[in-house]
Amino acid sequence: MSHRTVFIISDGTGITAGALSKLLEHFPRTSSTQVRLPFTDSLEKIESAIQNIEKVAQEDGVRPIVIMSLGAMNLRNKLKEANAYFIDLFKNFIDPLGEELGQEPLTGAGIAHSVMGYSYHERMEAINFTLNHDDGMTNSGLEEANVILIGVSRCGKTPTSIYLAMQFGIKAANYPLIPEDFERGTLPQALQKHIDKIFGLTIKPERLHSVRSERRPDSFYASLDNCRNEIATAEKMMRNYNITWADSTSRSIEELSAIILQKIKKPNVERRSEPRPA
């Protein structure tokens, strides 16, 4: 197992550059440490970053990886004096894209995330909706939902709902399937009329047992037997209603969300971006 330090250096938030650091996970034989340096927008800050990089290069015994998003040419050139492997978003992407589009890129900081227009407002709405419709909190307003996630308690509904809202402006309600539902053998009445918006989550019994045991060790709720029963009954119910479902056991929130997005139709996901206010 080798090791590298990854610096994310941006004149803005570094969110886009940070997202690229995920690409390191294509190399499982290398572990990494991340150092984020957002708002690095002056020569002074660049010089301090260089010192930081040189220090780490010595400590690690190998040059660090620098993912950089710097608009100003003098900052870019200065930073590249450091002893590092550089991934330069402007040189690799933004400048060539500018040629394709026949435009000079804006180089001000924070541009890629100033989303105060249409999409910002929609995300806020979606987050509020999702928080107010978490864990079956209310049946009112479900007609506004873009998707309703169902599944046994602790199978990943809440984080997935929030991610859908935060990232894609999806209004995602979620409902736990509880013993009452299993005894009755049907979905709650309030959900039945929204059957076309329902997406199911399931999980492996062993994993659910472990997740629930952290919260309530040695309880009936967390016992492997109960987890097995609940999951079998929930899956049977979803099968009866012909509900599409996904297994969260070995999937990240991001993967689950991408799967759910494919299933639901939401105009926002394929949308025309609004011009930003000047």
Added chain:
Amino acid sequence: MSHRTVFIISDGTGITAGALSKLLEHFPRTSSTQVRLPFTDSLEKIESAIQNIEKVAQEDGVRPIVIMSLGAMNLRNKLKEANAYFIDLFKNFIDPLGEELGQEPLTGAGIAHSVMGYSYHERMEAINFTLNHDDGMTNSGLEEANVILIGVSRCGKTPTSIYLAMQFGIKAANYPLIPEDFERGTLPQALQKHIDKIFGLTIKPERLHSVRSERRPDSFYASLDNCRNEIATAEKMMRNYNITWADSTSRSIEELSAIILQKIKKPNVERRSEPRPA
């Protein structure tokens, strides 16, 4: 104003490729429509994507932009037969990174987001903590918080808290400053002992007035006068306690989060990534 369609084509979730599409915002004279095609992992799906691209190229009268993350060389080569401007994550980043690291990249789908190890668990914990400590819901457990956001109602505390938890595994509590606090002129007792973890948010009165008016039009709560008073009092209070604060008016959640991250110290943000289970 010109227009381009941006295809995000991945054999996995397309989350990392999608993050790069933010770079288009450096070109405000071009509006864009996004089409996401995740899990494009067979020649059949690539061919269907090509047809889609050609159709859009004809409709738009200009070739689309394709941001692609495909591990398999035959899929990559096939896709490039389409009439488009390609941004190829493997060619530009992953393959060169492999040379730097002296390793062949894994090309399986979904690699960059299989975060079931340490960091996954930590994010879940943080999300649960944040949801349970939203909007001053409880004072218990605040000693576990990494940060406590305060500010007047509707200034952006909740979405910022959730983003910090979701993206960085930060346990973020948040507290509204309410008329009771303003009359007393001091922070609630429960917060005073955590003063070193408090970060303030503020907002411009006009913006707050508009946000609150959507929720409760023509109310005293939403009136410009009341918004002005609350904000002035809240800022004075934060000044008295020497609390760092940021203005959310023209900042995205991502920017606010990056600013807050700089203020708080969280081991997770600069962390050694764990090797993933095989």
